[in-house]
Amino acid sequence: xxxxxxxxxxxxxxxxxxxxxxxxxxxxxxxxxxxxxxxxxxxxxxxxxxxxxxxxxxxxxxxxxxxxxxxxxxxxxxxxxxxxxxxxxxxxxxxxxxxxxxxxxxxxxxxxxxxxxxxxxxxxxxxxxxxxxxxxxxxxxxxxxxxxxxxxxxxxxxxxxxxxxxxxxxxxxxxxxxxxxxxxxxxxxxxxxxxxxxxxxxxxxxxxxxxxxxxxxxxxxxxxxxxxxxxxxxxxxxxxxxxxxxxxxxxxxxxxxxxxxxxxxxxxxxxxxxxxxxxxxxxxxxxxxxxxxxxxxxxxxxxxxxxxxxxxxxxxxxxxxxxxxxxxxxxxxxxxxxxxxxxxxxxxxxxxxxxxxxxxxxxxxxxxxxxxxxxxxxxxxxxxxxxxxxxxxxxxxxxxxxxxxxxxxxxxxxxxxxxxxxxxxxxxxxxxxxxxxxxxxxxxxxxxxxxxxxxxxxxxxxxxxxxxxxxxxxxxxxxxxxxxxxxxxxxxxxxxxxxxxxxxxxxxxxxxxxxxxxxxxxxxxxxxxxxxxxxxxxxxxxxx
Numbered sequence: 307x308x309x310x311x312x313x314x315x316x317x318x319x320x321x322x323x324x325x326x327x328x329x330x331x332x333x334x335x336x337x338x339x340x341x342x343x344x345x346x347x348x349x350x351x352x353x354x355x356x357x358x359x360x361x362x363x364x365x366x367x368x369x370x371x372x373x374x375x376x377x378x379x380x381x382x383x384x385x386x387x388x389x390x391x392x393x394x395x396x397x398x399x400x401x402x403x404x405x406x407x408x409x410x411x412x413x414x415x416x417x418x419x420x421x422x423x424x425x426x427x428x429x430x431x432x433x434x435x436x437x438x439x440x441x442x443x444x445x446x447x448x449x450x451x452x453x454x455x456x457x458x459x460x461x462x463x464x465x466x467x468x469x470x471x472x473x474x475x476x477x478x479x480x481x482x483x484x485x486x487x488x489x490x491x492x493x494x495x496x497x498x499x500x501x502x503x504x505x506x507x508x509x510x511x512x513x514x515x516x517x518x519x520x521x522x523x524x525x526x527x528x529x530x531x532x533x534x535x536x537x538x539x540x541x542x543x544x545x546x547x548x549x550x551x552x553x554x555x556x557x558x559x560x561x562x563x564x565x566x567x568x569x570x571x572x573x574x575x576x577x578x579x580x581x582x583x584x585x586x587x588x589x590x591x592x593x594x595x596x597x598x599x600x601x602x603x604x605x606x607x608x609x610x611x612x613x614x615x616x617x618x619x620x621x622x623x624x625x626x627x628x629x630x631x632x633x634x635x636x637x638x639x640x641x642x643x644x645x646x647x648x649x650x651x652x653x654x655x656x657x658x659x660x661x662x663x664x665x666x667x668x669x670x671x672x673x674x675x676x677x678x679x680x681x682x683x684x685x686x687x688x689x690x691x692x693x694x695x696x697x698x699x700x701x702x703x704x705x706x707x708x709x710x711x712x713x714x715x716x717x718x719x720x721x722x723x724x725x726x727x728x729x730x731x732x733x734x735x736x737x738x739x740x741x742x743x744x745x746x747x748x749x750x751x752x753x754x755x756x757x758x759x760x761x762x763x764x765x766x767x768x769x770x771x772x773x774x775x776x777x778x779x780x781x782x783x784x785x786x787x788x789x790x791x792x793x794x795x796x797x798x799x800x801x802x803x804x805x806x807x808x809x810x811x812x813x814x815x816x817x818x819x820x821x822x823x824x825x826x827x828x829x830x831x832x833x834x835x836x837x838x839x840x841x842x843x844x845x846x847x848x849x850x
Contacts, residue, residue, distance in 0.1 A: 318436040326452040333456035338464035338476040344606040356408040367419030369717030376427035384428035395421025396484030402477035446693040465617025513556035520549030525725035583696035588719030589823035596727035596816030600809040623682035630686025643691030650687025651824035657681025667802040734808035742804035746796040
């Protein structure tokens with residue numbers, strides 16, 4: 307990979323700051339959207355399955371296009387793709403803010419995903435090229451610290467915007483950030499070009515897109531269709547099965563075309579550490595999105611926190627991870643990162659398990675703090691070591707493909723985690739809400755008991771609403787005021803107890819995945835100081 311020598315070369319740290327600003331905007335959007343879920347649900351009259359699509363439409367498109375975007379960066383230059391992605395993402399963010407229905411918001415989120423996919427692979431690709439191997443850990447530490455800043459800023463800033471301005475502003479806030487980043491990128495980013503041209507694997511792209519869509523659609527829509535028919539005679543199970551089959555065909559196609567230039571270059575997986583880190587980063591994303599989707603609803607719709615209070619409740623975890631990440635990056639440079647990453651994942655898994663154990667229907671704003679602090683310490687120890695281990699032995703000429711692959715693994719883990727946990731949560735709610743309603747019904751007038759329980763029994767379909775201040779179901783019309791007050795109180799208690807039990811059972815899945823990822827770190831190959839690293843550095847013609 308070479309640099310246009312006619313252009314002024316800026317400090318790689320200034321380039322890193324520009325890359326991180328764009329990456330910050332992508333992560334900020336994810337965390338802000340999560341904190342706004344209850345308010346969007348109430349304002350747009352969106353049911354739980356529609357909310358899942360608002361979250362997953364972005365992540366799904368983002369995941370499917372990342373590898374292709376990495377290839378496009380290799381073909382046309384990462385600077386060009388970074389700027390195009392910024393422009394698309396910024397315009398789509400404005401469109402999200404103006405949406406006045408769940409369908410419009412889903413479409414705008416799809417376009418956001420396109421912009422995010424074009425932008426993200428270029429960040430790791432450029433960092434890998436402009437920094438020598440001995441300084442990449444520190445650079446990835448800054449990159450990881452930015453992830454911490456975004457996670458702490460997202461819930462807190464998002465909570466403020468939602469509480470005082472409205473959920474629309476969680477998208478409008480991206481516009482000024484995007485404009486500033488485009489201007490900076492145009493000036494400071496180097497014009498990197500590959501020494502050879504690439505081709506795009508359109509067949510692989512189509513297969514991956516269709517397969518992932520079918521799997522995700524089946525997971526999100528399964529509960530609302532009772533895991534039965536969804537498109538005419540076609541069932542949810544058949545959709546998911548077809549998606550899995552198409553993904554098998556995709557991987558066979560990738561292997562058969564490995565001597566050409568497939569979407570996934572199989573040769574890159576000969577590096578054991580890179581292969582392991584693709585699984586680990588996917589598992590981390592699975593756990594992160596899987597954990598926080600029910601947790602955000604719990605904080606606002608069960609405990610009764612405002613969006614700002616909910617953001618402040620989880621802020622200590624993100625703030626601690628932000629502080630620790632740069633130190634973990636420097637330590638990874640000296641120690642190799644294996645045990646740092648293992649310790650981080652163990653702490654994060656244990657901290658979130660403590661959060662689940664502490665979660666009760668009558669918990670307060672700071673009840674979960676001990677678990678969140680432990681989780682935050684662990685999270686801060688994962689960002690930089692993971693990237694350092696994954697990219698350590700990747701030659702700069704493969705940086706675009708490697709960056710696209712590892713980011714794809716992250717987003718695939720996120721979309722599968724969000725969809726799987728969402729489906730499991732809906733299934734648990736279908737059991738726990740009626741059970742809680744039956745317990746509360748004994749205190750109601752006898753003529754209303756059956757209708758009360760039936761309301762919660764039907765809430766496992768698309769009619770379930772979990773917005774801020776909602777109890778999952780609507781009360782029947784025409785109730786006397788005194789009876790209405792009694793039933794409202796019973797409905798709130800039933801929803802709070804039922805959702806809390808459902809959440810705690812659901813979160814066993816992402817916790818198990820995180821624990822498996824931690825154990826996988828034991829198989830990381832230790833750092834070897836060989837001529838390979840010197841050769842790796844020699845490939846890069848751009849340096850600090």
